[in-house]
Every structure is written in structure tokens, then in C-alpha cells.
Amino acid sequence: MKRVYVNEDWCLGCHLCEYHCSFANSGKSDMVKAFNGNTKTTPRIVIEEGDDINFAVQCRHCDEPLCVKGCIAGALTVTDGVITIDDTRCVGCYTCVLSCPFGCIVTDNEKVIKKCDLCISRTGEPACVKGCPNAAIVFEERG
Amino acid sequence: MAINYFYPDYEVVRNEKKCIKCKVCVRQCANEVHTYDEEFDCMTADDASCVDCQRCVSLCPTRALKIVETDNIFKKNANWSQALITDAYRQAGTGGVLLSSMGNPQPYPVYWDKMLINASQVTNPSIDPLREPMETQTFLGKKPRTITFDKEGNITSPTYPNLKLNIPIMFSAMSYGSISKNAHESLARAAEQLGIYYNTGEGGLHQDFYKYGANTIVQVASGRFGVHKKYLEAGAAIEIKMGQGAKPGIGGHLPGTKVGEDVSRTRMIPRGTDAISPAPHHDIYSIEDLRQLIYSLKEATDYKKPVIVKIAAVHNVAAIASGIARSGADIIAIDGYRGGTGAAPTRIRDNVGIPIELALAAVDQRLRDEGIRNDVSVVIGGSVRSSADIVKAIALGADAVYIGSAALLALGCHLCRSCHGAKCNWGIATQRPDLVKRLNPEIGYKRLVNLVHAWDHEVKEMMGGMGINSIESLRGNRLMLRGIGLTEKELEILGISHAGE
Numbered sequence: 240m241k242r243v244y245v246n247e248d249w250c251l252g253c254h255l256c257e258y259h260c261s262f263a264n265s266g267k268s269d270m271v272k273a274f275n276g277n278t279k280t281t282p283r284i285v286i287e288e289g290d291d292i293n294f295a296v297q298c299r300h301c302d303e304p305l306c307v308k309g310c311i312a313g314a315l316t317v318t319d320g321v322i323t324i325d326d327t328r329c330v331g332c333y334t335c336v337l338s339c340p341f342g343c344i345v346t347d348n349e350k351v352i353k354k355c356d357l358c359i360s361r362t363g364e365p366a367c368v369k370g371c372p373n374a375a376i377v378f379e380e381r382g
Numbered sequence: 383m384a385i386n387y388f389y390p391d392y393e394v395v396r397n398e399k400k401c402i403k404c405k406v407c408v409r410q411c412a413n414e415v416h417t418y419d420e421e422f423d424c425m426t427a428d429d430a431s432c433v434d435c436q437r438c439v440s441l442c443p444t445r446a447l448k449i450v451e452t453d454n455i456f457k458k459n460a461n462w463s464q465a466l467i468t469d470a471y472r473q474a475g476t477g478g479v480l481l482s483s484m485g486n487p488q489p490y491p492v493y494w495d496k497m498l499i500n501a502s503q504v505t506n507p508s509i510d511p512l513r514e515p516m517e518t519q520t521f522l523g524k525k526p527r528t529i530t531f532d533k534e535g536n537i538t539s540p541t542y543p544n545l546k547l548n549i550p551i552m553f554s555a556m557s558y559g560s561i562s563k564n565a566h567e568s569l570a571r572a573a574e575q576l577g578i579y580y581n582t583g584e585g586g587l588h589q590d591f592y593k594y595g596a597n598t599i600v601q602v603a604s605g606r607f608g609v610h611k612k613y614l615e616a617g618a619a620i621e622i623k624m625g626q627g628a629k630p631g632i633g634g635h636l637p638g639t640k641v642g643e644d645v646s647r648t649r650m651i652p653r654g655t656d657a658i659s660p661a662p663h664h665d666i667y668s669i670e671d672l673r674q675l676i677y678s679l680k681e682a683t684d685y686k687k688p689v690i691v692k693i694a695a696v697h698n699v700a701a702i703a704s705g706i707a708r709s710g711a712d713i714i715a716i717d718g719y720r721g722g723t724g725a726a727p728t729r730i731r732d733n734v735g736i737p738i739e740l741a742l743a744a745v746d747q748r749l750r751d752e753g754i755r756n757d758v759s760v761v762i763g764g765s766v767r768s769s770a771d772i773v774k775a776i777a778l779g780a781d782a783v784y785i786g787s788a789a790l791l792a793l794g795c796h797l798c799r800s801c802h803g804a805k806c807n808w809g810i811a812t813q814r815p816d817l818v819k820r821l822n823p824e825i826g827y828k829r830l831v832n833l834v835h836a837w838d839h840e841v842k843e844m845m846g847g848m849g850i851n852s853i854e855s856l857r858g859n860r861l862m863l864r865g866i867g868l869t870e871k872e873l874e875i876l877g878i879s880h881a882g883e
Contacts, residue, residue: 249819291815373820
């Protein structure tokens with residue numbers, strides 16, 4: 240299955256992936272509208288910054304996902320390897336937030352948790368991959 | 383007058399309506415032009431530090447930025463330009479030599495743009511390169527005057543080491559130190575894939591790049607940095623650098639700040655010390671001395687590798703080239719006054735040397751007149767900007783061209799001419815690790831391959847138009863060129879007729 244991978248050698252810590260992720264999940268047609276309006280969408284990808292090294296982290300879509308195992312409402316499911324959240328079922332208990340070993344499940348002001356869905360609802364490659372200026376984030380099949 | 387204020391040359395224009403305050407400009411500007419003001423929740427810019435490298439403009443996700451030239455002007459003066467006045471102020475303040483980078487940007491004539499290429503009509507057929515074979519492969523080095531065979535058809539006359547180029551383009555000498563390791567890796571990998579050569583420059587060969595040796599030209603310059611037996615043996619050819627188009631007559635200076643662990647090991651000099659290349663080679667004061675170095679290098683490498691001698695295009699270039707051809711060199715490389723550099727004194731870059739077009743025509747003619755043209759190949763560089771320039775160069779007599787600035791453009795360079803500041807935002811002319819990683823060789827080498835392939839296609843199209851199917855038939859074929867808007871003297875030197883003739 241194709242997954243998003245990050246090569247920290249090339250990550251510049253520019254944070255553009257976060258902005259492209261937010262924009263992709265905002266449902267807005269224009270990036271300016273997505274950020275300069277009243278509501279701001281939380282990115283599902285987060286840059287971890289260090290002195291010499293940066294890298295982006297988002298849902299690894301684990302083969303044995305602890306978040307899915309721990310979900311008390313059955314809101315998190317695995318479909319064709321992609322872990323998705325059913326907004327109508329999420330009760331906001333944040334068990335998944337606690338159990339994710341990568342810290343990849345994010346929350347904002349809403350009750351429902353937010354996570355990367357590999358942009359499956361949109362066409363083409365994930366927005367973070369497309370928006371990375373240095374090909375540090377790639378979408379590919381690995382063994 | 384102790385006041386030395388210069389209004390910034392460029393102004394950052396931010397479209398506040400479009401700006402989403404993502405701060406990518408803040409994070410990406412090594413000159414620290416952009417800042418985010420938390421108190422007022424707004425972006426600010428210090429125009430004075432901007433070098434117009436376009437990094438922020440290119441990365442801004444909402445296209446909210448542009449850089450414009452300032453309209454602040456001194457009183458107009460056709461003699462004292464604003465640049466000259468500002469330079470005088472600057473030097474009055476510092477007492478220093480002005481420094482610049484990349485090629486001469488002054489509005490001197492560009493002879494490439496004053497030559498037009500021929501095409502076939504009616505009486506001789508043009509060739510479609512997509513349907514018929516078209517050859518751009520070429521060989522550089524000394525060619526035998528006669529060929530003799532034995533009964534089995536084997537060549538019995540002496541042959542000489544040659545470089546095989548799939549495309550008559552090579553990447554110019556740019557040292558590791560002046561450009562980053564990632565830039566070098568991009569050039570090396572592209573050269574390997576294209577079947578051409580890149581050039582180490584005078585900074586030695588990084589241990590990781592010995593594997594690209596078959597596509598590497600190793601340079602020996604006046605500082606002899608990084609030169610040892612293994613280095614000479616690693617390359618496909620050896621280049622002796624006598625001069626550089628951007629700064630003929632002077633040496634080089636890599637500041638100690640750029641000499642980190644890796645550069646220090648590659649150059650074989652102590653860490654943090656300035657790497658100073660003397661203006662002359664201290665053992666070369668004549669053609670005879672040059673011959674000694676050429677044969678020392680040939681001896682050291684078992685006469686298996688062609689030796690290139692690179693000179694800057696200067697006033698008596700034809701006579702110098704004739705001497706070099708007789709000194710045993712296999713290839714002469716000539717670098718024109720538009721050639722790039724990582725740092726040069728501004729006045730030298732802008733005022734010393736001659737156009738490569740005139741130098742090439744003069745050298746080719748002189749070597750032909752003296753009957754020694756086939757003893758050497760002629761490679762030219764110093765602002766080859768497009769495939770059309772390559773076709774014109776080959777028609778004027780070049781065997782191949784060196785591209786430096788154009789290669790860097792493929793890697794992201796925006797010709798901001800600030801290499802000497804060592805803070806290249808595109809990760810090319812810098813050794814700062816956080817900036818170097820901005821150039822991903824995986825992307826870089828593919829872009830170089832694309833550029834050279836595209837130019838090769840265009841060269842083939844133009845050759846086909848002329849009814850020529852081999853680059854060898856175009857070489858020195860000056861009948862394929864016509865001058866436009868040139869004087870009798872210029873036409874005479876270029877050896878071409880005027881358009882309409």
C-alpha cells in the first residue's frame with residue numbers, strides 16, 4: 240500500500256505541508272479564504288523541529304493500529320489499509336489521542352478528533368506531498 | 383560626511399489581502415529580511431537585506447510576495463550612474479575592494495544575439511530529426527593526421543586519448559567549496575546519466591564522488607588544492623586552469639568560513655584557513671613551462687588521459703591558444719568575459735576580458751591557418767545561454783561548450799549575484815548545512831538532465847533545418863551564420879557574412 244514517508248535529510252522545516260494540509264481539509268476553494276476567514280482548519284501533519292533536523296509527522300496508517308483497537312465508539316476503522324474517522328460516531332473521548340505512539344491524532348475546538356486520511360477523498364497525491372518544495376515528503380509503496 | 387545611507391535596491395511588496403502569515407518567508411530567508419511581529423500580528427520586511435534571490439517569492443503558497451526595484455533615485459546623470467555613485471560612497475566608507483559574483487552583467491554587446499542561423503529551402507532538403515538519424519555525439523582530444531591500417535583492418539597509426547561526449551555540452555568547473563556538496567552531486571549524477579562530463583574545479587574531489595570518476599574532469603589550478611595521484615587517476619581528463627573568464631589575471635580566494643571539515647579534507651588544507659589560489663601558477667612563466675606541467679600530468683597518469691588547458695578570453699587569445707596547442711595540450715578551454723564566479727572583484731569582472739564569440743572565432747581561425755586545428759579540440763564557455771548559442775558556437779568552430787551559469791539555473795539559481803555572501807538561499811553557493819539541504823540532488827540531477835536533453839533536441843532541430851545530420855558537419859561551418867547589425871571589422875573577426883549577403 241502507498242503511504243506517506245518523510246526523509247528528514249531533505250525536510251527544511253518550512254511548514255508548508257501543514258498549510259497545504261489545512262487548506263486541503265478546509266473545503267475552501269482558495270488558500271487565502273482557508274486561512275484569512277473566521278475558521279481555521281487544524282493540520283493533520285505536524286513538523287517536529289530541532290536544531291539541525293526537522294521532519295513532518297502524520298498518521299503512519301499502522302498495520303496494527305492501537306487507535307482503532309482502543310476506539311470505544313467504533314469510529315475509527317481501517318479501509319484498504321487507510322485509517323479513517325467517522326465523524327458521526329466519534330464521541331470525543333480522546334482514547335486514540337492517548338494511544339497513538341506517534342502523536343498523530345490531533346484535536347481542535349471541535350469534539351471530533353482529526354487525522355490524516357491520505358487525502359483519499361481528493362484526487363491525486365496527498366496535499367502535503369504535492370506541496371513539499373524539496374521532495375522530503377513522498378507518497379510511495381515500500382516493502 | 384559620516385552619513386553613508388543607501389536606500390535599499392529592492393523593495394519587498396506584500397499583498398496583505400493574500401498573505402496568510404504562514405511565515406514560510408521568515409523561515410526561508412537566510413538574509414533575515416522577513417519577520418513576524420507578534421505584538422501587531424503582522425509580517426514585516428527589512429528591504430535593505432534583500433538580494434532579490436526570489437526564494438520567498440517562489441515558496442509563498444498564496445503568491446502574496448513580489449520584489450521590485452526601488453524607484454528611489456539620485457538626480458539623473460548619464461555619466462555618473464546611480465550604481466557608480468553608490469559604489470564610490472560604499473568604498474569611501476569601507477576602503478575595500480568591491481566584490482561581486484556570477485557573470486558580468488554590464489550592457490556590452492552580446493554577439494550571439496547578432497548572429498543568425500541558416501535553414502534549407504527548396505534546393506537542399508532539410509532533415510526531420512524525429513524521423514531520421516541525427517548525430518550530436520562528439521570526441522574531444524587530439525585527432526590523428528593520417529590513419530593507416532594493417533591487413534586485418536586494425537589501426538596501426540598512433541591514436542590519442544579522447545573524451546567521448548554524447549552531447550557537445552559539459553558542466554563548467556565549479557569547486558566544492560564555492561558550491562555545495564549537493565550541487566556537486568547533482569552535476570556528477572547528471573553527467574553520468576547524460577554521458578558527458580562535469581568538472582571538479584580547483585577544490586579537489588570529495589571522497590564520495592570518486593565513483594563518478596568516469597564522468598569527471600579533475601582540475602589542477604594554481605593553488606593545487608586537493609591534487610594527488612589518486613585524484614589525477616580518478617578523472618577522465620585533467621584540466622590545468624590558467625585563467626577564468628570572470629576574473630582573468632587574478633587568482634581565487636575561498637574564505638576560511640567556508641572551509642569546514644569536509645572542504646578541508648577535500649582540499650587538503652587546515653580547517654578554517656583561507657584557500658588562496660595565486661594569480662599565476664608559480665611554476666609556469668612560459669609555454670615551455672606549461673609543457674612541463676602538461677607532460678608531468680600525462681606521465682603521472684600513464685598518457686591515458688587528455689589534458690585540457692583552460693584560459694580566459696583576453697586580447698591576444700589566438701596567439702596564446704596557438705602556444706597551448708603546441709605545448710602538448712589535447713583540449714583548449716576558453717572562458718569568455720561573461721563567465722560566472724563565486725566571487726570576484728567587481729571592477730575586474732565587469733571590465734577585464736573579451737567576448738567569447740570573438741575569441742572563439744579568432745582562435746579557430748588562427749589554429750586553422752597554422753595547420754594545427756586537429757591537434758587540439760576547442761571548448762568554450764562564458765555565457766552559453768541556450769541551444770541557439772551552442773549551434774552558433776559550434777558553427778564558429780567550437781568542438782563543445784561548457785555551461786556553468788545555465789547548469790546552476792537548472793538547480794534553482796536566480797542569478798542574484800550574491801554568492802560571495804555564502805548565504806545562498808537555494809543551497810548552491812553555500813556551505814551552511816541548513817541551506818545546503820535545500821538542494822535535493824534527487825531533484826537537482828533530474829532537472830539538469832532535462833535541461834541538457836531539451837537543448838540537445840533543439841540543437842538537432844536546428845541542425846536538421848540546415849540539412850546537417852552530424853555535429854561534425856556543423857563544426858566551423860561559418861557559412862551557416864550571418865551577422866546582423868555588425869560592422870565590417872566585427873564580421874571580419876567572426877569570419878561571417880552579413881545577413882542578406
